Amino acid sequence: MTVIPSTMMAWKKTKPKFGGFELVESTVPTPRSDEVLVKTHSTSICGTDIHIWKWDDWAAENVPVGTTTGHETCGEVVAVGSAVTTHKIGDKIAVECHLACWDCDRCAEGNAHICERGEIFGVHSDGAFAPYFTIPAVNARHLPDNLPMELASIQDPLGNAIHTLTGGPVKDATIAIHGLGPIGLFAVNAAKAMGAKLVIAIDWDNQTRMELAKKLGADVVLGKDHDIVQTIMAHTNGQGVDNSCEFSGSPNALSNTIHSTRMGGYVNVLSVYGNKMTEIPMNDIVFRYLHVKGINGRKMWSTWDKMHELLSEEKIDIDTLVTHRVSFEDYPAGVELAISGDCGKVVVDF
Ligand SMILES: NC(=O)c1ccc[n+]([C@@H]2O[C@H](COP(=O)([O-])OP(=O)(O)OC[C@H]3O[C@@H](n4cnc5c(N)ncnc54)[C@H](O)[C@@H]3O)[C@@H](O)[C@H]2O)c1
Numbered sequence: 001m002t003v004i005p006s007t008m009m010a011w012k013k014t015k016p017k018f019g020g021f022e023l024v025e026s027t028v029p030t031p032r033s034d035e036v037l038v039k040t041h042s043t044s045i046c047g048t049d050i051h052i053w054k055w056d057d058w059a060a061e062n063v064p065v066g067t068t069t070g071h072e073t074c075g076e077v078v079a080v081g082s083a084v085t086t087h088k089i090g091d092k093i094a095v096e097c098h099l100a101c102w103d104c105d106r107c108a109e110g111n112a113h114i115c116e117r118g119e120i121f122g123v124h125s126d127g128a129f130a131p132y133f134t135i136p137a138v139n140a141r142h143l144p145d146n147l148p149m150e151l152a153s154i155q156d157p158l159g160n161a162i163h164t165l166t167g168g169p170v171k172d173a174t175i176a177i178h179g180l181g182p183i184g185l186f187a188v189n190a191a192k193a194m195g196a197k198l199v200i201a202i203d204w205d206n207q208t209r210m211e212l213a214k215k216l217g218a219d220v221v222l223g224k225d226h227d228i229v230q231t232i233m234a235h236t237n238g239q240g241v242d243n244s245c246e247f248s249g250s251p252n253a254l255s256n257t258i259h260s261t262r263m264g265g266y267v268n269v270l271s272v273y274g275n276k277m278t279e280i281p282m283n284d285i286v287f288r289y290l291h292v293k294g295i296n297g298r299k300m301w302s303t304w305d306k307m308h309e310l311l312s313e314e315k316i317d318i319d320t321l322v323t324h325r326v327s328f329e330d331y332p333a334g335v336e337l338a339i340s341g342d343c344g345k346v347v348v349d350f
Pocket residue numbers: 046047160178179180181182183184202203204205206209247248249250252253270271272273295296297341
């Protein structure tokens with residue numbers, strides 16, 4: 001049986017500036033009645049962690065100084081709260097980071113991922129760049145069969161990718177993935193796994209990621225040397241793709257999605273945009289009868305169910321997508337690597 005220490009060293013955002021993280025001696029939390037205590041196995045570095053590292057306006061407004069961040073995580077349950085009946089010590093879990101109240105109108109209608117009182121684990125409250133964390137049992141998702149713990153922390157971004165793709169048709173559909181960061185790369189792989197007819201993967205100039213997209217099954221890979229809209233039209237009989245997914249955060253890419261999706265097609269947008277936003281071509285959206293949808297998080301739990309089906313069937317190539325692993329002590333180096341963009345997913349091991 002694991003002996004649980006009373007204190008641990010955790011990465012905390014201690015200073016409101018670029019970087020500003022320190023390893024700080026902290027109390028190992030005690031689970032509330034509806035929570036489990038988890039011993040962290042690994043936590044992957046997300047774009048959100050980069051925002052917090054850089055301390056941009058969004059981070060300054062959302063993250064309390066002193067927070068232990070990290071939300072894409074997995075580990076083993078080492079203690080359970082008094083009311084928990086769904087988990088036991090030794091269970092292997094990964095975290096759904098959207099903490100819902102389960103009591104508001106959004107939760108009642110099946111949209112707990114946009115709960116009116118929702119918070120994000122590892123953003124608004126302490127998370128998993130620490131050897132132990134507590135989480136509501138309902139957010140601790142048991143691992144699917146066949147998924148090794150080393151690869152389990154990536155279900156948050158893989159789920160983002162699947163949620164975005166499933167905002168439109170996937171099986172037998174033509175799909176364009178704009179932006180080949182880790183989430184766009186997962187979307188390329190998941191689209192092929194779900195039976196897409198044609199997957200066109202588009203980045204600007206990140207050669208590492210464009211190569212990874214090829215390995216992950218993209219039929220066509222485009223970049224800044226191509227006329228993106230014209231090339232997509234040429235590959236789809238002049239009609240445009242059925243389903244465009246935007247993962248780049250670039251307003252130009254968003255504009256490209258609107259001009260290269262077929263009449264009556266689907267544009268699903270996961271990206272978060274900075275201050276520079278171009279005008280939205282509303283008339284094109286109207287006359288092309290497009291379904292444009294904002295995507296947030298993962299559906300709780302239909303996205304997880306679909307993801308676990310794909311993972312159980314070993315249809316997702318996580319090994320190719322996790323390009324780097326760093327030790328807990330080397331978290332700052334991991335963030336710098338993620339900022340450089342010369343990588344797929346970077347995972348921190350404990
Ligand atoms: N809504 C949500 O719940 C949610 C959750 C996680 C992430 N996000 C957002 O999703 C997006 C994807 O995240 P990520 O971590 O995979 O991204 P990332 O920032 O690592 O990658 C973006 C990629 O887009 C490429 N790019 C830049 N300009 C481009 C252009 N004009 N056309 C095509 N590609 C271009 C870049 O070279 C880069 O490889 C980000 O905007 C992130 O903030 C949203």
